Amino acid sequence: NAGVTQTPKFQVLKTGQSMTLQCAQDMNHNSMYWYRQDPGMGLRLIYYSASEGTTDKGEVPNGYNVSRLNKREFSLRLESAAPSQTSVYFCASSEKLTGGAFFGQGTRLTVV
Amino acid sequence: QKEVEQDPGPLSVPEGAIVSLNCTYSNSAFQYFMWYRQYSRKGPELLMYTYSSGNKEDGRFTAQVDKSSKYISLFIRDSQPSDSATYLCATLILTGGGNKLTFGTGTQLKVEL
Numbered sequence: 238n239a240g241v242t243q244t245p246k247f248q249v250l251k252t253g254q255s256m257t258l259q260c261a262q263d264m265n266h267n268s269m270y271w272y273r274q275d276p277g278m279g280l281r282l283i284y285y286s287a288s289e290g291t292t293d294k295g296e297v298p299n300g301y302n303v304s305r306l307n308k309r310e311f312s313l314r315l316e317s318a319a320p321s322q323t324s325v326y327f328c329a330s331s332e333k334l335t336g337g338a339f340f341g342q343g344t345r346l347t348v349v
Numbered sequence: 350q351k352e353v354e355q356d357p358g359p360l361s362v363p364e365g366a367i368v369s370l371n372c373t374y375s376n377s378a379f380q381y382f383m384w385y386r387q388y389s390r391k392g393p394e395l396l397m398y399t400y401s402s403g404n405k406e407d408g409r410f411t412a413q414v415d416k417s418s419k420y421i422s423l424f425i426r427d428s429q430p431s432d433s434a435t436y437l438c439a440t441l442i443l444t445g446g447g448n449k450l451t452f453g454t455g456t457q458l459k460v461e462l
Contacts, residue, residue: 280437
């Protein structure tokens with residue numbers, strides 16, 4: 238049982254480049270989330286999807302877009318990467334909004 | 350002021366010690382409380398999940414919630430070197446627009462032989 242799978246695990250981008258972070262879960266969870274984790278800032282919610290077909294902004298959505306492709310997959314897109322987006326990105330899922338979230342292993346992104 | 354405050358540590362204890370990790374929160378509307386453990390260069394994993402005030406025990410771990418003082422704690426008994434990790438508290442509130450899961454910044458714990 239893979240749980241939550243994120244790709245890629247590492248990425249280096251140049252300022253202005255775009256990329257999509259992929260996330261898939263095999264637990265049949267309804268809700269999915271994207272977080273970023275920075276030293277001293279903890280985990281901050283970028284976007285979440287309460288259920289298939291819906292997405293909502295979190296605490297730090299600027300510079301990002303998301304797509305809930307189906308119940309399993311939730312992608313995060315950086316249209317024009319900036320050095321401030323250098324971070325570790327985590328995807329998570331939960332059975333319902335009141336449930337504990339299960340996290341992927343993270344994507345380490347560096348924007349130079 | 351952050352909605353969830355957590356001492357970043359690091360906290361260093363000898364093997365076998367009882368560890369106490371704490372968080373305070375500011376929003377009395379928070380409804381659910383969780384503790385996550387995060388090993389270096391890994392994703393957080395859910396340890397404990399509670400809804401009401403009081404204690405919840407799972408093996409060597411006890412989660413405690415005091416809603417009157419907005420204080421949540423995690424106790425680890427007979428701590429082991431394998432418990433060395435960062436521990437994050439989290440709170441959840443259901444809003445009209447969905448849910449809001451807010452994390453503390455994490456406390457780094459080191460259990461030494």
